[in-house]
Amino acid sequence: MSPPPAIDAIFADNRLHRSADLAAAGLSRMAIKRAADAGRIIQYARGVYVSAEGLATTGISLAATSLLLQGVVCLGSAAQFHGLSDEDPPEIWYAVDRGRNGNMAAPSIRQPHRLVWWPAELLEVGVNTVQIAGVDVRFTSPARTVVDLIRYRGKLGEETAAKALADYVRSGADLNEIWDIAEAIGVKDALTPFLRVAEELAPSIAALR
Template sequence: MKELEDSLPSTFTTEASRALGVHPRDLYAWRDSGQIIELSRGVFRRADAPPASYPDMIAVAHRVPRAIVCCISAAAIHELTDEMPASVQIAVPKRSHTPVIAYPPVTVFRFDEAPFELGLTSFEAGPGEPVRIYDAARTVVDLMRFRKRLGEPIAHAALNRYLATPGARPALLLDYAEELGTFGPMRGALDIASAR
């Protein structure tokens, strides 16, 4: 592995290693000897890489590059909830192929194409390893959109935490809600939250 130390990033795919001239036989020998760790099918991490805070999210990002971390998974990253979902929740465009990932567990949400990247940002899941995620305001609006599926208490708690953060922008919540077709429920929730 020494000859590729500088070439291989902390996390890489089988395809990326092949592009660097690594034979699959060598790749699996490295895995079996513990020099690399298989995070998911076809996604590997160097054992000597700096620890990643969110290795599951890095694995999913490599498996589905267009996916965006959303809903409760995004709320946990933004510290809008204490909930830890049993699976990585990701959004993919409605017309795209639904990813099938055995590990790590994944829950897929299919979002409309036009506003798909509305509120898109990224966070560092590992040193120098950004992963696509919706910003805090978009996350709150999505939780409100899916409150029947994910739970009203989670949506309202996330809204209250968001409003308590410095730099909270209630008007942005309403802009996103209008774009995503959930203006009424968002407006009502904001009225209740501001009346407290």
Template sequence: MAQQRQSQREQLTTFLRANPIVRAYELRKVGIASQTIKRAVNDGEIIRISRGLYQRADTDVDSQQALAEAAKLVPKGVIAMVSALAFHGLTDQMPRKIWVAINTKDWAPAPAYPPIRIVEFRDKYMQHGIEYHRISGVDVPIFSVQKTLADIFRNSKLVDRSIAVEGLRAALEQRKATPSTIAEAAIGGGAWRIMRPYLEALTANG
């Protein structure tokens, strides 16, 4: 039995080297028992972040780690709206909750931590503009700059227009997207009618 426990602990250590943030079911899937996870927590090898979510104790805390945690908790979701805007460096707004878009058909979890704000998108708005960024060992799906701008302009009831315009201006000034790709995403994302006057005004002297 001692040999079996040791083997599982070694397996756990190896798995955590490649995956600093893990869900309990991922560990059980590779044959690590709940009791082994519990002992690792008691021994300080891993930290329980929230129910069913664990982090390697010696992991450097990334300022964007909450995005990785949210991605683990909402596996079918995509970091969106103001959280995506902040990730891309296009707003000074730091949302208190992490905005995660999910398909209207998908289940929306409500974890205590990290605080998550779910926004439901129709299928056609979930299929495009997804990028994957490596954060704390997790490939986090985040909507692109152009897609995020289209989403924010389209959902004016959820996000103040001033934040949308700020993000659009920053994207142009920082050259993180061209006017043509922004316009293309806005047309495809149902936001062109709303965004057009702002984009034209900001590029009038370009």
């Protein structure tokens, strides 16, 4: 029988690793615990570990959430990621499948979370994937993020939605993408007044770039 791989070698990639994957690689629970107790690796969340160096990876909380929940980073967190907000939200906004995870509590991760539950089909519209710490992290696209901020303006505020829409226009992005996504998720009528104003103001907003 070959010896188990060295923990330091496994974690040299600074990626997040699940305990189940470490066990499959031949590492015992005791070996993992000893390494964590010694500070060689960090238990970032229940069943999720990373090297001390990997702990500094930008967006690691988003990666850990995605590893555990397999949903989509959305709303305020997506806006901050895309540069549509100056705010760094104290909680991670994360959308999960309402049908599969309707009773799920937020995972025990270092940064607090705010879960929203969407139908499975809404988790596929206007979503992009970025790899962080070895994890495929799904984000709502800039256009989808603007649509959602307008939809959730009652919770996140009119000012947050207006700023995201203005920043989107100022970036030179296509307003038609917002129209298309709003129609695809069935909120086009509700968003029409906001988007008509954005179209009228687009030339003056774009001039401020």
